[in-house]
Amino acid sequence: MIHFSINKNLFLQTLNVTKRAISHKNAIPILSTVKITVEEEGITLIGSNGQISIENFISIKDENAGLLVSSSGSILLEATFFINVVSSLPDITLEFKEIEQNQIVLTSGKSEITLKGKDADQYPRIQEVPTSNPLILETSILKNLINQTAFAASSQESRPILTGVHFVLTNHKELKTVATDSHRMSQKKITLDKNGDNFDVVIPSRSLREFSSVFTDDIETVEIFFANNQILFRSENINFYTRLLEGSYPDTDRLIPSEFTNVVTFNTSDLRFAMERARLLSNATQNGTVKLEIEKGLVSAHVNSPEVGRVNEEIETESVSGEDLTISFNPTYLIEALKAITSEQVRISFISAVRPFTLVPAEGQEGEDFIQLITPVRTN
Amino acid sequence: MIHFSINKNLFLQTLNVTKRAISHKNAIPILSTVKITVEEEGITLIGSNGQISIENFISIKDENAGLLVSSSGSILLEATFFINVVSSLPDITLEFKEIEQNQIVLTSGKSEITLKGKDADQYPRIQEVPTSNPLILETSILKNLINQTAFAASSQESRPILTGVHFVLTNHKELKTVATDSHRMSQKKITLDKNGDNFDVVIPSRSLREFSSVFTDDIETVEIFFANNQILFRSENINFYTRLLEGSYPDTDRLIPSEFTNVVTFNTSDLRFAMERARLLSNATQNGTVKLEIEKGLVSAHVNSPEVGRVNEEIETESVSGEDLTISFNPTYLIEALKAITSEQVRISFISAVRPFTLVPAEGQEGEDFIQLITPVRTN
Incomplete structure (x- = not known):
């Protein structure tokens, strides 16, 4: 049975980041919830829309969080509603306590709000991405690449591969990023400071735009890991997963x-x-x-x-x-x-x-x- | 054939005030235009949605307007589109010249934009309100009355009279303002500094909200005139007309x-x-x-x-x-x-x-x- 107390503002801020992956009207109803997992070391918030998943960690060591964990556990709560409730709380700290199976009480000041949640076992498992051999990039450089290319990707599903941005690493340090909707094209090339394993992937432009919102400017570097059909962007407290687009990207060099x-x-x-x-x-x-x-x-x-x-x-x-x-x-x-x-x-x-x-x-x-x-x- | 030049920013600002009365999708198509009337003394802009009409005057004496009138006339221009075009002009001044019947050229910097307008005779006449014996109110007092009551008016047309705010002047100086949607009621009473003619009118709450947007805080006082089924709020450069609601307002005092x-x-x-x-x-x-x-x-x-x-x-x-x-x-x-x-x-x-x-x-x-x-x- 979960029990913790936390600084309301930091909790709210982290919930709002997680919520970027959560769609209010997902075809899979359970994906409109946020998964809250409480462990001795901290709290993990998970949101997903099936394409993008965001995991946020709040550590008990984070001084801004003022996090005190008394008892651990997991629960699902309707994301939008829960966030509205948290933001309405009167005091700067809140206490979160599971009082019976999948039912929690939020206490803040003289306000006491009981909410019904769902069993955490109902939440789909996020596919794991092996985290060895990261590619490390400065966040600002990656966001810049995205800004300069993602807008040129197609917004139409008639050729799904064109809704993505093509990222190719060759010679272990030559990174090329390109997007086209067949009417216009934008390509940016950079040379990496550190060598990495070559790759050739197509990342949905929509996921990249969310990436830019989630990874704020105070996050200096981001680690990137690839699996078969997924990519993981990782910083100290955030795991941002997105599916890759399948199929081969057209040869744009010849254009x-x-x-x-x-x-x-x-x-x-x-x-x-x-x-x-x-x-x-x-x-x-x-x-x-x-x-x-x-x-x-x-x-x-x-x-x-x-x-x-x-x-x-x-x-x-x-x-x-x-x-x-x-x-x-x-x-x-x-x-x-x-x-x-x-x-x-x-x-x-x-x-x-x-x-x-x-x-x-x-x-x-x-x-x-x-x-x-x-x-x-x-x-x- | 109209010909004038004017400061772009002031012209734009005045157009935007006039536009508050203009609905993009009015049942009467001609009401989606702004009427521009140019005379020796200045320019009058008129917008109307059939309920509210706003007349704005820009005087050649207004130093911020930098208005030079070379030739007078009248024309109708699609309001939203015209405002977008004016706001896109590169230079701080613009020249407005009618080159043939109902066709104008806007020149600003090296940009030259030709627009087709409509014959000003097609525009409906705004019913005149006799302007004698004004009731004079401080704008801030009137806006305060509106803020404190208009929200309580009904938003449903099932009892149209309740969509208005009841303004009653008795004993020449006791002003009572009241709105109710039958679930709640808000009433504010004030005593006027100067005596006025007694009246008893119901003003649509929607018109009052527009009034509050149009009469900015730098307009100190407003003159109010009544006709049969209309009211006119007047300041130095703005005439704001609104229809009144017909029917008798319920007796709220007994509640x-x-x-x-x-x-x-x-x-x-x-x-x-x-x-x-x-x-x-x-x-x-x-x-x-x-x-x-x-x-x-x-x-x-x-x-x-x-x-x-x-x-x-x-x-x-x-x-x-x-x-x-x-x-x-x-x-x-x-x-x-x-x-x-x-x-x-x-x-x-x-x-x-x-x-x-x-x-x-x-x-x-x-x-x-x-x-x-x-x-x-x-x-x-």
Whole structure:
């Protein structure tokens, strides 16, 4: 029969992290609960949606937790409801006591709330991932890789493999991360400080976005372990499991062009705001595109919606070289690509009106290591 | 053919105020537009949803507007879309020029956006309200009256008159404001500084909430005018019209009890948080109530949901007098009532388990001038 007391705020904060894996309306009802396991050394909270599982550990040694364990055990509690109840408690500490099988009392100040739980045995077992030979990455580097690629993954299930981000380690230290929805692509390469075992996996982009929310900036490094169809990201107190996508990822290297007829350097945010204006009107057109014209060193953007109106805009450039060109594309792809670029200037290289164009940061150290591709739309 | 230039931020801010009256999906399509009327002295923006109409005036004398009018005229523009376009413009000033009938060009920096509008003659005429003999109120006092009563109005159309707030001026200076949804009631009385003509009107609570958003705190006073079925709130640059509700408002004075068997003084926020905890579990019960027990000077709250669990809580009091009592009610009504009370302590007076109880601020100057009523729920 469980019995412990704990600091309410730290408990709540940890519950909220665990809850990121818990979906309110899961097809498997038991997955809407949080599993609480109390042992002498601390408390483990587990949440899962079948794709992602998060295990959080609160140690009795954590001073912020003020955790006192009197008696151990396991129970399942409806996650959303339990969190609402905990956050409503009046005092800064709470006492959690199992009074009979699967029934607990929370006491805090003069408030006493009895809740019914479920038998912990009903909770599915999380598949174990062998934790030897970790790949160790700085959290900020991994989150950066995710930010720069995951948005380009597909949101449609028609080709499930494209909903993931392809992570490949070759030569024990060359890490390539790439995502594409077949209309645009984003690829980032880095060289690891320490060698690791080569791997080739596709991680669901949705899981990666949750990873970025769960692993806050105060967690400096993360250990990564692979099993057959799973990956485990581990920090001191968090185990974050996600399933991998099965199937082979398309060969994206061959898509990246190397010869161009036309190169323009823009101010990243000026170009982005121009595209946002263009998008307001392109949304009202049939093919949803903006037309970019490069003519005699001047670049301009045009949208013409017969119903709503027109945009015509000259866009400032840092430099223009090559032949004249007119090319049409979906401005949303360019806006999202530009959002991923932190460099003040961006270099865009074109081949022709029907071939994909590339974007790379025009300053900083990334250069060609961070390359994006956008496919134009043929108009008329 | 309209032609003016203006500061983008001020124009945008004023458009956003006007838009509060504009519904994106109005049954009358023309009401999704904003009407822009340009005259020598300034620009008038009009939005309406048929219930509320807002007229905003931007004067050429307003230094923040930087308004230069070259040519006057009127046009209708799709409000949401136009506001999005204006907010996307790159420069701090914009030029607005009608280039042909109902077609305008916005120029800002190097961006040039052409938009199609509609003929201003299609816009319905706003019924005029004679502006003589205004009632003048401080905006903060009026907003306070609204905050303290409008939430208690009904949100259901089954008795339309109860969706409004009853404003009655008697003896030229006694203003009474009252709202009820038949389960609870809130009434606030004030004495005006200046005499006015007596009136008796019911204003839709939804209009009053918009009023509070439109009349910001920097607007010190508001003039009020009445017509048959309309009311006009006027400040220097804003005319806010709303329809009145027709029909006679029920006599609420007779509902307010004056003799009690039991009076308890609580700390307002302690009681509110206790009720918020109770509500978490009462939501899962059949009748959704919390039971308050007053026994030998101790007050406690109880909820018992067979499925989810129980709450038992002793609530601290400042003073308790009278007989023992057990009473059940919907905690949401008490929570909302307590939110409207700014005083640190609240005095609640009971008659019996089946008669409404009253709440008044236990400190400050309001006292009985701000009284609320909540009807209990009979259990078993």
